[in-house]
Amino acid sequence: MNSDAQLKRFVPSPARKPKDSEMTVLRWIRSRCFNSVGNSILTLLVLGLVFYVLDYALNWAVFDAVWHASNRRECMDISPGGACWAGVIDWFNGLMYGRYPIEEQWRVNLGVVLAVAWLLPLSCRSLAHRSLMLVSWIALYPFLGAWLFLGGGFGAETGPFHAILTSLAAGFMAMCYVNWLLAMLKRPSLTDIIYPLVARFVARQTHIFSLLLVWLVFSGVAGGLLSQVALAPVAIERWGGLFLTLIIASFAITMSIPIGVLLALGRRSKLPVIHWLCLLIIELVRAVPLITVLFMAVTLLPIFLPSDMELNKLSQVLCAVCLFAGAYMAENIRGGLQAIPRGQYEAAQTLGLGYWMTMLLIILPQALRLMIPNIMTSFISILKDTTLVSIIGLFDIMLMARNIANDKNWIGLHTEPLAMISILFFVMCYGMSQYSINLEKRLKVDR
Amino acid sequence: MSQFNEARATVSEAASRPAIRIDGLNKWYGAHHVLRDVSLTIAEKEIMVVCGPSGSGKSTLIRCLNHLEEYQEGAIAVFGHELQRDQKTEKFIHQTMGMVFQNFNLFPHLTVLENCTLGLTWLRKKPEAEAREIAMTLLERVGIAQLANRFPGQLSGGQQQRVAISRSLAMDPKIMLFDEPTSALDPEMVKEVLDVMVNLAQTGMTMVCVTHEMQFARQVADRVVFMEDGEIVEVGPPEQVLLNPQWDRTKAFLDHIL
Ligand SMILES: Nc1ncnc2c1ncn2[C@@H]1O[C@H](COP(=O)(O)OP(=O)(O)O)[C@@H](O)[C@H]1O
Numbered sequence: 259m260n261s262d263a264q265l266k267r268f269v270p271s272p273a274r275k276p277k278d279s280e281m282t283v284l285r286w287i288r289s290r291c292f293n294s295v296g297n298s299i300l301t302l303l304v305l306g307l308v309f310y311v312l313d314y315a316l317n318w319a320v321f322d323a324v325w326h327a328s329n330r331r332e333c334m335d336i337s338p339g340g341a342c343w344a345g346v347i348d349w350f351n352g353l354m355y356g357r358y359p360i361e362e363q364w365r366v367n368l369g370v371v372l373a374v375a376w377l378l379p380l381s382c383r384s385l386a387h388r389s390l391m392l393v394s395w396i397a398l399y400p401f402l403g404a405w406l407f408l409g410g411g412f413g414a415e416t417g418p419f420h421a422i423l424t425s426l427a428a429g430f431m432a433m434c435y436v437n438w439l440l441a442m443l444k445r446p447s448l449t450d451i452i453y454p455l456v457a458r459f460v461a462r463q464t465h466i467f468s469l470l471l472v473w474l475v476f477s478g479v480a481g482g483l484l485s486q487v488a489l490a491p492v493a494i495e496r497w498g499g500l501f502l503t504l505i506i507a508s509f510a511i512t513m514s515i516p517i518g519v520l521l522a523l524g525r526r527s528k529l530p531v532i533h534w535l536c537l538l539i540i541e542l543v544r545a546v547p548l549i550t551v552l553f554m555a556v557t558l559l560p561i562f563l564p565s566d567m568e569l570n571k572l573s574q575v576l577c578a579v580c581l582f583a584g585a586y587m588a589e590n591i592r593g594g595l596q597a598i599p600r601g602q603y604e605a606a607q608t609l610g611l612g613y614w615m616t617m618l619l620i621i622l623p624q625a626l627r628l629m630i631p632n633i634m635t636s637f638i639s640i641l642k643d644t645t646l647v648s649i650i651g652l653f654d655i656m657l658m659a660r661n662i663a664n665d666k667n668w669i670g671l672h673t674e675p676l677a678m679i680s681i682l683f684f685v686m687c688y689g690m691s692q693y694s695i696n697l698e699k700r701l702k703v704d705r
Numbered sequence: 706m707s708q709f710n711e712a713r714a715t716v717s718e719a720a721s722r723p724a725i726r727i728d729g730l731n732k733w734y735g736a737h738h739v740l741r742d743v744s745l746t747i748a749e750k751e752i753m754v755v756c757g758p759s760g761s762g763k764s765t766l767i768r769c770l771n772h773l774e775e776y777q778e779g780a781i782a783v784f785g786h787e788l789q790r791d792q793k794t795e796k797f798i799h800q801t802m803g804m805v806f807q808n809f810n811l812f813p814h815l816t817v818l819e820n821c822t823l824g825l826t827w828l829r830k831k832p833e834a835e836a837r838e839i840a841m842t843l844l845e846r847v848g849i850a851q852l853a854n855r856f857p858g859q860l861s862g863g864q865q866q867r868v869a870i871s872r873s874l875a876m877d878p879k880i881m882l883f884d885e886p887t888s889a890l891d892p893e894m895v896k897e898v899l900d901v902m903v904n905l906a907q908t909g910m911t912m913v914c915v916t917h918e919m920q921f922a923r924q925v926a927d928r929v930v931f932m933e934d935g936e937i938v939e940v941g942p943p944e945q946v947l948l949n950p951q952w953d954r955t956k957a958f959l960d961h962i963l
C-alpha cells in the first residue's frame with residue numbers, strides 16, 4: 259500500500275463549453291418547419307388556413323364592424339358583412355350587472371374590490387394567521403357581500419344574525435389591514451401589543467384570546483358604523499349579468515374545495531356508513547347532467563325543506579352548483595390523496611398526529627399541490643358551466659346576451675353577444691390557467 | 706472503543722427495568738406466518754441491534770412495537786404498560802417511542818425546521834419561539850443547523866436522515882426505533898448517520914435498530930438479535946453472536962455480509 263505522500267494528487271480537469279450551437283431564427287424555422295417535403299407542404303397548408311381564418315375574422319370583427327348605431331337596421335345599412343358591436347355596447351351595462359339599478363351599481367363594484375382586497379394582505383409573507391385570512395374570506399366575506407348587494411337596513415331584512423356576521427367580516431378585514439400596515443412599518447401586530455395585557459387574565463391560549471379580543475373590538479366599531487348606513491334594497495331577482503355569473507362561479511369554486519375534501523376523505527373512510535354515503539353522493543351527482551341537478555334543486559329542494567323555510571332561486575342554484583362542483587372535486591382530490599406514499603401517514607402517525615392533523619397538516623397540502631392542474635381544470639369548467647343557470651331563468655350573462663336578440667331595436671342579434679361572451683370567458687379562463695402554471699412553478703421552487 | 710463499552714455496561718446494569726417486553730408475538734399476513742412466537746425483553750437504556758436476511762420479519766417486528774402493524778397473538782408491554790388498541794395506548798406509544806424509517810419519510814412540503822417543530826407546536830402546544838429553539842438545538846447536534854430553512858428535497862440522503870432523527874428526538878421519546886436507517890444511503894453518507902446514532906447511544910437512549918452495519922453493532926450494541934423466517938434464532942452480546950455464533954444459519958448470514 260502507498261503511504262499518503264506517495265499517492266498521486268487528483269486534480270479535476272476543467273469543464274469545457276459545448277460546441278457552439280446557437281440557433282438563429284432562420285435556422286430554427288428551416289430545421290423545424292421545412293426539413294422535409296411533407297413537412298413543408300403541411301407548414302404551408304397550415305399557414306394558408308390560419309391566414310384565411312384570420313382574414314375573415316378580423317374583417318368581420320374589426321375592419322367591417324359597426325360600433326355606433328341605434329338599431330340593427332342601421333348596422334345592416336352601414337356594413338352588412340361586419341359585426342354589429344353597437345348592440346353589445348348598448349346592452350353592455352345589462353351584460354355586466356343584469357337589471358341591477360344603475361344608481362346602485364357602485365355597490366357591486368365595491369363588493370368586487372373588497373373581495374379582492376380581502377386577499378391582498380396574503381401577499382405579505384411575514385404576516386401571522388395567513389391561513390385564517392383565507393378561511394375567513396370563504397366563511398365571512400359572503401355575508402359582507404350579501405349585505406352590500408341586497409341592501410336594506412342593517413339587519414332589518416336579513417335578521418340580526420346576518421348583521422353580526424357582517425360586522426365580524428368588516429371587523430376582520432379592518433384588523434388585517436391595520437396589522438398589514440404595522441407589519442410594513444416593522445411594528446408588532448395589534449395582537450402582540452395587547453398580549454401582555456391579556457396574559458394577566460388568561461394564562462392558557464393567550465395568543466388566541468388576544469386575537470379574538472382585537473377582532474371583537476374592531477367588529478364592534480365596524481358594526482356601529484355600518485348600522486348608520488342605509489342602503490336601498492335590491493331584490494335578488496334584479497341581480498344578473500357577469501355579476502351574477504361571478505357570484506355563482508366564485509361561490510362554487512371556493513366551496514368545491516372543502517366539499518370535495520370532505521367527500522374524498524369520507525369516501526376513503528373506514529367507517530362503512532360514511533364511506534357508502536359519500537360514495538353514493540359522488541357517484542349520483544357525477545352521473546347526472548348539471549341541468550337536471552339544477553332543475554331538481556329548484557323543484558325538489560322546496561319540497562324537502564320545511565314549508566316555513568323559503569329559499570330564493572339563487573340559494574337553490576348555489577346549493578346545486580356547489581354539490582355538483584364538490585362531487586367532481588372529490589374525485590380530483592382522491593386522486594391526489596392516493597398519490598401520497600404510505601410513509602407520510604406512518605411518519606405522521608409515529609409523531610402522534612391524529613387523523614385530522616395528519617390530513618390537514620401533512621397529506622392535504624401535498625395532495626392539493628399535486629393536483630393543481632386538475633383542480634384548475636375543474637375550476638375552469640365550473641366557471642363555464644355556470645352559464646347553464648340561464649336555462650332555469652337566472653339572468654346571468656348568458657341569458658342577458660340572449661335577451662339582446664329579443665330587444666326590438668336589436669332583433670335577431672345573436673352572434674355578436676355570443677362572440678363577446680366567448681372573448682370574455684376566454685380571457686378569464688386563460689388567466690386562471692396562467693395563474694395555475696405560475697402557482698405550480700412557484701411551489702416547485704420551494705422543493 | 707472498549708472504554709465506551711465499559712461506560713455503557715454500567716449504564717445498562719444500573720437500569721435493567723424492561724423498557725419493552727415482547728411475549729409470544731405472532732403475526733400473519735393472510736396465511737403467511739411472518740412472526741412466530743417472538744419473545745424478547747429490552748432493558749431500559751439498552752441498545753438492541755436486530756439483523757437477519759431480507760424478509761425475515763425485522764421491520765414487521767419493530768413496526769408492531771409502535772402499532773404501525775397489527776398482530777394477532779401475543780402481548781407487548783412498554784415500561785410495564787400493556788399495549789392495547791385504544792386511544793390512550795396509542796397516545797402513550799407515540800409519546801414514548803420515536804421511529805426512523807429507511808426512506809426518511811420527511812414531509813416534503815415543510816422546511817427542515819418546520820419538520821422538526823411541527824409536533825412541538827401542534828401536539829405539545831409549545832410557543833413558536835420555544836419550539837424553534839428546541840429544534841435548532843437538535844439540528845445543531847446532528848450538524849445541519851445551517852440547512853434549517855431548506856426543503857427536504859434539497860438535501861442529500863444522509864442529511865435527510867439526520868433531519869428525520871432530529872424530528873423524532875424533538876418529541877423527546879424514551880425509546881427510539883430505527884428501521885434500516887442507512888440502507889438507502891450512498892456509502893459515503895452512511896458514516897454521518899451512524900455517528901449521530903452512536904452519539905445518541907451515549908446519551909442513554911433505549912434503542913432498537915434494525916441494521917446490517919456490523920461495525921456499528923460491535924461498537925454500541927448491548928445485544929444483537931438474529932432473525933430468520935420470523936423467528937429469533939440467536940440473542941446475545943455482539944461478541945458472542947457476531948464472532949462466535951451458535952447456529953449454522955447465523956454463521957452463513959454473517960459470512961455473507963462481513
Ligand atoms: N403489507 C404486507 N403484506 C403482505 N406481506 C407482507 C407485508 N409486509 C411484509 N410482508 C411479508 O412479511 C415478511 C417480513 O417482511 P419484513 O418485516 O419487511 O422483512 P425484513 O424487514 O426483515 O426484510 C416478508 O416475507 C414480506 O414479504
Ligand SMILES: [Mg+2]
Pocket residue numbers: 763764765885
Ligand atoms: Mg425491512
